[in-house]
Amino acid sequence: MHRPLRAPRLAPLTFAIALAAFGTVQLARAQSAPVAPTPAQVSPEVDRAYTQLMGAPAVQKLLEAVKADHERTVEELKTLTEIEAPPFKEQKRAEAFLARMKALGLTDARIDAEGNVVGLRKGTGHGPKLLVSAHLDTVFPAGTDVKVKERDGRLHAPGIADDTRGLSVLLSWLKVLNENKVQTQGDLLFVANVGEEELGNLRGMKAIFRDHLDIDGMVGLEPSPDGHVLVLGTASHRYEVSFKGPGGHSFGAFGQVPSAIHGMGRAIAKIAEVRTPSFPKTTFTVGTVGGGTSVNTIAPDARMAIDIRSDDMASLLEAEKKILTTLDEAVAEENRRWNVNTLSVSTKLIGDRPGGRTPTDSVIVEAAVRANSAFGHKTLLRGGSTDANVPISLGIPAIIVGGGGKSGGSHSTHEWIDVTDGWKGAQNSLVTVLGLVGVPGVSPALLPKRAARTK
């Protein structure tokens, strides 16, 4: 006697799994276009400050020291790259970074509860507190070959550009500032943080801003071409949604039980009709689905993953509300269809990145534009999802700039960096920072002090 088919539906599911292994690599680089016009001119006080900095012999001497430190910095880059730092497993690299920070004079530096390396370089007083940071973590799992290979004038290794170059530039800054006894007016909070990539969900930077309520601004280092300044943090929320019902035989139980797949389908159909603004750009998709037991079983289980993004936090939350509302509506409809109440839905937040935009006319953006000009670069304003998302979402001025060098193959095992003239980018970004915190006797601190936040 014939009885129901077992499972003729494995192919599509395994297919989805197979694709998942490489699917995002080719799609990884979103949003390379400018997100705002570059300011045509900056305010007189910003312009004046950078003119003073670039004309000051002490600063010129400091920049010479950055250049002179280049070879050592590259060696340190190799060393740090070869200490693997998988997501949630950054400790070994953090300890190595902490030891270097202490050796370079930040004797009070420490690793915080989240795993971030934190060291404060005090200013002369009454200035702003600027966070300068790079992230410890890479996207690569434990056991990935992180040995640095030199080939065709490039250094090849997973994570070498993103963001180990940033880490080594931070250490170089610390070294030259201390060795050249350059004091700043404002404080510099040096941070090598965890959890920037993927499921880290910015946990490191979230902890920094939770624990330090007096930060007035942030300049983060990430692999970027010279002149690029990130001012927009695309926010994202991701959900895993599970539908559960009793299940049953497709013929025998028909009419008596709801279908988890039908309930999910009803929700997806509603989500497909959600409307979001083009500006601020706000998007959504049901990226993956899975569910069911066999072709002839009313599905007891179905799951989907939803991605919601926006350049603006309020727009994200509005889209999210619409989407989450569809879930309950869909479940109610499926239950009503069969006059039951046995289908249910649950959601789990699996991705949570706040976001927003640092205003183009803010001092921190103008400072970067003016410093770039001083180094001969036209500024391009960019967006993305980085550690800067956290301060930006809190209304704290934040930008991400490059630390010098050209790179490619990010998030792949073919990642590389060309450090030729990389010291120029390290100089450029350091000058940006100096203008913001001010150098007594040279230029005033440009970054405004904020009222400290409350917990």
Added chain:
Amino acid sequence: MHRPLRAPRLAPLTFAIALAAFGTVQLARAQSAPVAPTPAQVSPEVDRAYTQLMGAPAVQKLLEAVKADHERTVEELKTLTEIEAPPFKEQKRAEAFLARMKALGLTDARIDAEGNVVGLRKGTGHGPKLLVSAHLDTVFPAGTDVKVKERDGRLHAPGIADDTRGLSVLLSWLKVLNENKVQTQGDLLFVANVGEEELGNLRGMKAIFRDHLDIDGMVGLEPSPDGHVLVLGTASHRYEVSFKGPGGHSFGAFGQVPSAIHGMGRAIAKIAEVRTPSFPKTTFTVGTVGGGTSVNTIAPDARMAIDIRSDDMASLLEAEKKILTTLDEAVAEENRRWNVNTLSVSTKLIGDRPGGRTPTDSVIVEAAVRANSAFGHKTLLRGGSTDANVPISLGIPAIIVGGGGKSGGSHSTHEWIDVTDGWKGAQNSLVTVLGLVGVPGVSPALLPKRAARTK
């Protein structure tokens, strides 16, 4: 810099796969309730014929021979069970069955192009042609342990009841009819067929009725309790549906490409609202879904499997039409939503079982009811999906009855049969058959001859 999540969504897909392995076992037995009231009485000619048969010394002698053949039949059951017959790989068992048929006197028996063993036992002439059959195939894949184990008075082995018992009873009938020189008026077409289970989709029986246009009725043997008569063949069509689009980054490509998952969700939502009659019972479900690349990719691919069933062929086709229509509507809506035409859908028929109902007042049902009475059994009319679906869908009278013995654990490796007094069921079903084809000098052929079908 953060780039998109790789694949946080594997869990649900693998979950669905894991479930698929055992999901249908507990749900396997649909439709054990009666599908129609048992006729309170049968027509006088049917009653008279079975009174004549049961009173005839030649028939009594034949039934004694069935009983006497019991032990040999059980040994043959064990032997045949241990020749594995996975779906689409029934050949070895078919050859063994053919050899036995020939040894028992059907020297013209052969294996047809589809793989069925077919042997005609000619009647005396001018009678109907009745197909008597059991199926060769089991649900078990090649390599399953099919060794018969005796325990607690039961024989344990995959496929031993379903349907190897039927095969051994067919051979026993052939032996006793020939050894006792019992002639029938009508022809008996002995068939051991392939492709009854699962993806076999009744291919064996479909070939029989395609090649033999003069069959007037069918009595099939399947594991059934004494007195059970299957008269209803639940029809089913199953589809695998694939949605394909270009895919893209959830943020970068938003607004430019359709989502395969969103398109599928739109279709499922429409399917969930399809209405079908309660009588003839008609059902549908989207049993499984899978699709997508990662949470942050607009899905380039989504698939689902749909099961549609009905006790009536026309109702099935009507439901199917409604369901297939939703697919094109859903794709058009998703394309319209983004002003594109890049989402498409394709369907593949993966299950095709025709069906219908043998009328309760037909001669073949009354014959079974009356024969059951003669053996002390009240008849229960049942439904299901068996080889009988094919003739029933063609309007040819067909029933499925048991061949004796009690069984359980069907379609699991725990399948068993208790053959104690199993010969009684073999007698009962043989008497049913004899009344239909008639025994010259004893009883007339009850089964009407039909006009031969045309190709």
